[in-house]
Amino acid sequence: MGDILFLAHRVPFPPDRGDKMRSFHILKHLGRSAPVHLIAFADDARDAEYGEQLARWTASRTVVRRSKSRGRAMGEALLTGAPASVTAFGDRRVRDAVKRILAGRDIDTIYVFSGQMAQYLPETHAARVVMDFVDMDSAKFAAYANSARWPLKWVHQREARLLGRFERHVAARVDVSLFVSAAEAELFSHTAPDARVEAVENGIDTRLYDPDGDFAALEAPGPLIVFTGQMDYRPNVEAVRWFAGHVLPHIRQSHAAARFAIVGRNPGEAVRALAKLPGVTVTGEVADVRGWLAAASVAVAPLTLARGVQNKVLEAMAMARPVVASPAAACGIDHGGTICVAEGERGFGDAVIALLDDPAAARAQGEAARRRTIERYGWSARLAVLDRLIGSGGAA
Template sequence: MSDILFLAHRVPYPPDRGDKIRGFHVLQHLCGHTRVHLVAFADDARDLEAGPPAWLTGERKVLWRGKPRWRAVGEALLQHRPVSLTAFDDAGVRDAVADIMARHAIDTIYVFSGQMAQYLPPTLPQRVVMDFVDMDSAKFADYAAAARGPSRWMMAREAKMLQAFERSIAERVDASLFVSTAEAALFRTETGADRVMAIENGINTQVFDPAADFARADAPDEVIVFTGQMDYRPNIEAVTWFAQAILPQIRARRPQAHFAIVGRAPAQAVKALAKLPGVIVTGEVADVRGWLAAASVVVAPLRLARGIQNKVLEAMAMARPVVASVPAAEGIAHAGTIRVGADAAEIAGAVSALLADRDAAAALGQSARAQVQRRYSWAACLAPLDTVVAGGARQAA
């Protein structure tokens, strides 16, 4: 096999947030077979400073993504393109891709996230694997359904234009990958595309292990924990709903219960939740495992969720009892080892019951860890990728 070019919308190391976790493990897996060259964006100064892993032996070009949103929106309206693409449209990345392809024998291009597909060359003698991860156009359609006024129009426009782009890319590439069978099936139904398959996310159960060496968080005795990137809209909406509509129902039965929102870059709306009784907003923490280990229950009350939620897999691996919304649980083969609630009352009832019965909560957590050990090792999840990538170069059209 010749070299691989890996295009990523965010530099995939360190693996400290959901999209970077998948990117990191896919990149590491590919580097175990051949030399891989990386072209990626950075939107955190620490990612520009981070050195590459020792196993990344190819070239590495990481470029800063600092385009303001107002400019991306203006370009999208003028150019009749999705904002998701103009936000990531960068001449420096285009030059970096062309330079690497000119100097190296690139056999395969692995595109990680739809935003990076705009950097594919016009003709493709190389094999191309498009890892959409989730169907972004469906996410914007969901946003549109919940929005009003100009925002509704903008989200509907994004959904329509992005789906047309996704369909056009799927027609050009050799394989379109998604993080769950449900997401892959949705893409086939909505676009009519073929050569679509699921490559699920895994979890490192040696790192996420309650017996591993890490510092336990200084948390209240009875604490409900949510983890995630806290400037991400679905996470903001999830914790707001939980703090305002669900936590009061729980505290009516368990007055000592607290809700800890754990994650970097909390938006102002998230910080404001700390004013509510029983709510803690930690901001970024050095090691999320400390808070997971301290959790009486871990919750994932997302009302908008696509694919497999890493936050749920991490909590399961840490042997914590998990209560999730229906959308957050949909992509996970949990085999009944987590509790699932369809509305605020069901989630509140499930959390309250687990807080009241610590033995049942501990047993549920142990069964959840056993399930991820059986089902979600990274080696098992990424094994089908070898066949996808090793298909060889195709003839140019």
């Protein structure tokens, strides 16, 4: 077996957010069987420094700082007729790096992580190509369009249409297209019936996310409800605004001391403003999310727009926390009934209240959830399918 070229839209380190967790563990898995050459974007100066921390799993690393503005990306998209989420990642330096690796190395497999990186696939090459879309992004923008007003509605409709066309074109060129859940894979199969599509689910490092692990404990007087996530991501923003504004007041009628902690990096003005509401804390970036999860009486995932497997739910389950999730946040996870699924202001709030009212039942649910993650979501089990796709049998 020859070398592997791994293209990623973000440096797969540290594994502290959903996309980086998946790309990091896949990169590690692939690196056990062949030399891996990583080419990835860095969102900021700190990300750019993380590339070298992947040396133990990679044969070479090329990290390019992404600095293109949204305005420039949209302008290029309008001029070229391409999706803006693709032009946002268009960069000559990455294109040159791909050409250099392909010319200088015996590349047997190209693993493309995230649809934005598919633009760097060569027109002709003997390597097998595995396209990990993760989620069906065109469906995400279609959902955005449904709830948006003009002119943003037109922008999202355009992106959904062009991105859908781009996804189908890419799927027709590659050996196999991967998605994070069976539901996402099935959804894409309906739009690209001739493509080979498979699901490779996310896992969770249950040794790291362990309530008995080595992390700093937090003092948590009174009931603590915790949401974790990247707080400049629109579905997360909408989720916490809804919960803080509409669900938390209902909960505090029964549990006046209940607090809601929004834990995650890059909260914008709309999220920071929630800290003015009674009982709401906005932490921003934290050194270790496990302390907050361990202190949580209940972890919540009230997303109305969610694609694939929600890592925030798996993390809370692995930390033996009782979880209340919306149907959208829960649908990609085979939780076996170990979390509560609820919707609507009253229904979601009542589910949280029931857990706060019965700490013994909440503890039992959390323990069952942890057992479920250990049995069902270990990374080695989730990624075993890659050995079939990229191993001696290949993806063809």
